[in-house]
Structure formats: structure tokens, C-alpha cells
Amino acid sequence: xxxxxxxxxxxxxxxxxxxxxxxxxxxxxxxxxxxxxxxxxxxxxxxxxxxxxxxxxxxxxxxxxxxxxxxxxxxxxxxxxxxxxxxxxxxxxxxxxxxxxxxxxxxxxxxxxxxxx
Amino acid sequence: xxxxxxxxxxxxxxxxxxxxxxxxxxxxxxxxxxxxxxxxxxxxxxxxxxxxxxxxxxxxxxxxxxxxxxxxxxxxxxxxxxxxxxxxxxxxxxxxxxxxxxxxxxxxxxxxxx
Numbered sequence: 001x002x003x004x005x006x007x008x009x010x011x012x013x014x015x016x017x018x019x020x021x022x023x024x025x026x027x028x029x030x031x032x033x034x035x036x037x038x039x040x041x042x043x044x045x046x047x048x049x050x051x052x053x054x055x056x057x058x059x060x061x062x063x064x065x066x067x068x069x070x071x072x073x074x075x076x077x078x079x080x081x082x083x084x085x086x087x088x089x090x091x092x093x094x095x096x097x098x099x100x101x102x103x104x105x106x107x108x109x110x111x112x113x114x115x116x117x
Numbered sequence: 118x119x120x121x122x123x124x125x126x127x128x129x130x131x132x133x134x135x136x137x138x139x140x141x142x143x144x145x146x147x148x149x150x151x152x153x154x155x156x157x158x159x160x161x162x163x164x165x166x167x168x169x170x171x172x173x174x175x176x177x178x179x180x181x182x183x184x185x186x187x188x189x190x191x192x193x194x195x196x197x198x199x200x201x202x203x204x205x206x207x208x209x210x211x212x213x214x215x216x217x218x219x220x221x222x223x224x225x226x227x228x229x230x231x
Contacts (some may be wrong), residue, residue: 033219040126042208042223058218090162103150103212106219108162 003027006091006109014117019078021112023091031094032074033106034058034066036087043090049074081116088113119144121211123222130199131230138194138225140209146170150212151185151192152219157205168192199229 004025013019023032034046035058045058047066055066063085067075078085092106120143130136142151153165166176168185176183180197196203209222 035221040223042123043219043221045218048218088160092162103167103214105152105164105167107164108154110161113160 004109012115021076029093033092035090119220121222125225127226129228148214152210154208
């Protein structure tokens with residue numbers, strides 16, 4: 001089984017619908033992230049969370065919300081989807097940083113391809 | 118502000134050629150971390166390497182090598198004797214000292230032609 005699991009893998013929906021993308025991890029990491037990938041723009045951070053009580057906005061949080069239901073689960077919601085939110089969405093996790101180890105690499109799920117018509 | 122630039126949008130090489138993917142970064146932090154990720158056609162993101170700003174030693178792993186130069190703010194990635202399986206999009210990323218956020222470049226799409 002994958003360490004970072006995203007569901008669904010693909011979703012097609014209509015403008016105005018509420019969408020939830022889910023992410024669960026078995027790595028035991030404290031930190032979780034949501035990114036979107038658009039052609040030519042790389043990955044852009046939407047939200048990140050360092051633990052269940054800590055949620056932070058990223059570069060492009062407008063139009064999105066998140067919920068950290070447990071250490072292992074981090075959901076991304078689009079309250080009223082619009083076509084320019086069509087993208088590939090990635091969830092990622094990383095271990096707690098600090099000390100001599102410094103920043104730990106992020107580990108990504110396989111992505112959710114979301115199309116909004 | 119942190120920024121990562123991958124000026125090469127697309128590169129095509131013939132199998133067995135060497136290829137270098139460029140990465141230039143900007144940061145005001147004296148301590149930072151640099152990463153390379155590979156995204157094959159299947160779409161997942163695979164971590165390749167992490168480099169700390171205080172360690173300028175180059176690194177080699179099989180056909181892969183990385184050249185980190187603080188003087189030019191560059192962290193370039195070379196694939197020697199490229200293979201078709203190397204075809205992917207490669208992302209360079211920068212992390213601030215606490216690792217709170219990663220800043221990704223826009224990626225370089227590498228195609229290795231058999």
C-alpha cells in the first residue's frame with residue numbers, strides 16, 4: 001500500500017459543485033501539505049498543516065479550505081468549484097524538521113486529477 | 118523572498134547522451150535546503166536528493182550527479198548516458214530553514230529519444 005494515499009484519483013465535476021479531496025498517510029509524519037500543479041507553473045502550495053490544531057495558508061489558498069481530521073488525514077475542499085481550479089492536486093507529508101537533520105524531503109501521493117466543466 | 122528558476126522548459130536528447138538540467142535559486146536565508154524531484158509520465162513525484170546549504174560537496178549516485186555552487190546560486194543535475202526511462206519532468210525545490218514551505222521551480226521536461 002502507498003504511504004500517502006489520495007482519493008479520488010480522478011474526478012470530473014461541474015461548476016458550482018462542492019468537492020472534497022482526501023489524503024491519508026501511514027508514514028506517521030506530522031506535516032501535511034496540499035499543492036496544485038498546472039502546466040508551466042510547477043507546484044504551488046495551497047495549505048499546509050503541522051499538526052491537527054495547526055493550519056496555514058499557502059500561496060494560493062483562495063477558493064479552498066482544508067480540514068486536518070487526524071494526524072494521518074488531511075482533506076482539501078473546493079466549496080464552489082470553478083473551471084480554473086482544474087488541475088492536478090497533490091498531497092504531501094514530511095517529518096518534523098530541526099536539528100542537524102534540517103528540512104526533510106516531502107513525500108507525495110500519486111495525485112488527483114480534477115476537471116471542472 | 119525565495120524563488121527557484123528552471124529556465125529550460127523542455128529538453129530532448131538522444132539516448133546515451135549526457136544532459137544537464139539547470140536550477141538557479143534565490144534566498145536571503147543563510148541556511149536552506151535544495152531538492153530535486155522526478156515526475157515520470159505516470160504522474161507521481163519521486164524524491165531524488167536533498168542538499169544542505171552548508172554542504173557544497175557534489176554528489177554522484179549512479180548515472181546521476183548534482184553540482185551545487187553557492188557562488189552562482191545554482192544546483193544543477195546531470196544525467197550521464199541518458200536512458201529512455203529518464204524521460205520525465207524534473208523539479209528543483211528550495212526549502213526555508215525550518216522546512217515549513219517548499220518553493221518549486223516550474224520544472225524541466227526531459228525527453229530521451231531511443
